Amino acid sequence: MNQENQCPPQTNPFKPEPARIVRTYYLTEDVKFFQVRIADMEKALSFRYKPGQFAMISVLGAGEAPFSISSTPSRPGLLEFCIRKAGVVTDALFRLKENHLIGIRGPYGNGFPIQNMKNHNVLIIMGGIGAAPLRSVLLNCLDNRDQFQKVTLLHGAKRPAEMIFRDEFFDIKDREDLECHLSVDQDDTGEWSENIGVVTTLFPKMEKIDPQQTYALVCGPPVMYKFVLQELLKLKIPRDQILMTLERRMKCGVGKCGHCAIDYIYTCLDGPVFTYWDVLHMRELI
Numbered sequence: 001m002n003q004e005n006q007c008p009p010q011t012n013p014f015k016p017e018p019a020r021i022v023r024t025y026y027l028t029e030d031v032k033f034f035q036v037r038i039a040d041m042e043k044a045l046s047f048r049y050k051p052g053q054f055a056m057i058s059v060l061g062a063g064e065a066p067f068s069i070s071s072t073p074s075r076p077g078l079l080e081f082c083i084r085k086a087g088v089v090t091d092a093l094f095r096l097k098e099n100h101l102i103g104i105r106g107p108y109g110n111g112f113p114i115q116n117m118k119n120h121n122v123l124i125i126m127g128g129i130g131a132a133p134l135r136s137v138l139l140n141c142l143d144n145r146d147q148f149q150k151v152t153l154l155h156g157a158k159r160p161a162e163m164i165f166r167d168e169f170f171d172i173k174d175r176e177d178l179e180c181h182l183s184v185d186q187d188d189t190g191e192w193s194e195n196i197g198v199v200t201t202l203f204p205k206m207e208k209i210d211p212q213q214t215y216a217l218v219c220g221p222p223v224m225y226k227f228v229l230q231e232l233l234k235l236k237i238p239r240d241q242i243l244m245t246l247e248r249r250m251k252c253g254v255g256k257c258g259h260c261a262i263d264y265i266y267t268c269l270d271g272p273v274f275t276y277w278d279v280l281h282m283r284e285l286i
């Protein structure tokens with residue numbers, strides 16, 4: 001892991017930092033937004049991370065689990081997460097209110113190669129909870145807009161009520177320095193003003209981009225990858241410029257327990273961001 005992304009040295013790498021929930025609210029029926037601040041202000045401000053990295057969040061008595069950092073490093077001090085209720089830890093997290101304490105350790109994983117992406121087009125394709133890691137890179141691009149060429153967002157959800165960060169994306173949708181297309185598979189409200197269809201139906205609506213100058217970032221449900229990858233290959237985006245953030249079962253997050261291993265790869269260290277090239281060589285990744 002890059003030195004600049006590490007927390008200040010800790011004596012015990014498994015010891016979480018106490019962090020306070022500053023804000024929490026429902027994004028959809030089963031997904032909640034958490035804004036948290038590490039209790040020690042100095043540590044809060046020196047917590048450096050890259051978009052695409054994750055943190056281990058722990059709740060006393062319930063355990064811990066990995067979650068992508070959804071906030072952008074360009075706005076230090078607060079960390080944001082977007083969490084779907086799935087089991088023991090997330091159930092406990094959903095019961096916590098503002099001001100409650102949780103534990104945080106990290107940041108972990110490789111994150112997106114932001115340095116290489118500079119001066120390139122950035123095409124972000126997200127589906128469902130895939131918005132969690134990709135919101136970080138989107139906000140980071142928008143906060144450092146002069147460092148990137150064209151920034152395009154394609155975001156798909158099943159229904160309007162299931163679109164994560166819907167209000168936020170509607171707020172930025174008409175920015176002149178962003179091309180943003182939103183879609184739902186089905187409109188059960190009769191009030192949806194954007195595209196209707198699976199996320200791949202947005203590709204023909206995109207303005208033309210130079211594929212050699214483009215990084216494409218994908219995160220979403222497993223079924224989405226196959227069809228989105230086909231579209232990206234049709235656009236002729238180089239395989240090593242197609243980046244995916246993938247989930248594996250993890251326990252330690254730091255390459256010690258072997259839970260996330262595939263062959264010789266530890267996805268907590270070598271991932272969660274992989275290129276399409278990596279995936280072609282390790283089909284088990286998806």
Ligand SMILES: Cc1cc2nc3c(=O)[nH]c(=O)nc-3n(C[C@H](O)[C@H](O)[C@H](O)COP(=O)(O)OP(=O)(O)OC[C@H]3O[C@@H](n4cnc5c(N)ncnc54)[C@H](O)[C@@H]3O)c2cc1C
Binds near residue numbers: 066068069088247272
């Ligand atoms: C790098 C990374 C980033 C992530 N980012 C996010 C994020 O931003 N937001 C988010 O909501 N989630 C994210 N996740 C997923 C999240 O870590 C899991 O949903 C986590 O398991 C939730 O913990 P839990 O204790 O609430 O659920 P668990 O109690 O662990 O249960 C979760 C699900 O897994 C099943 N399960 C439990 N144990 C096993 C087992 N041994 N084998 C197979 N299935 C099992 C359960 O039946 C349930 O369906 C991320 C995962 C990774 C690896």
Ligand code: FES
Binds near residue numbers: 249251259
């Ligand atoms: S989660 Fe323990 S080695 Fe990766």
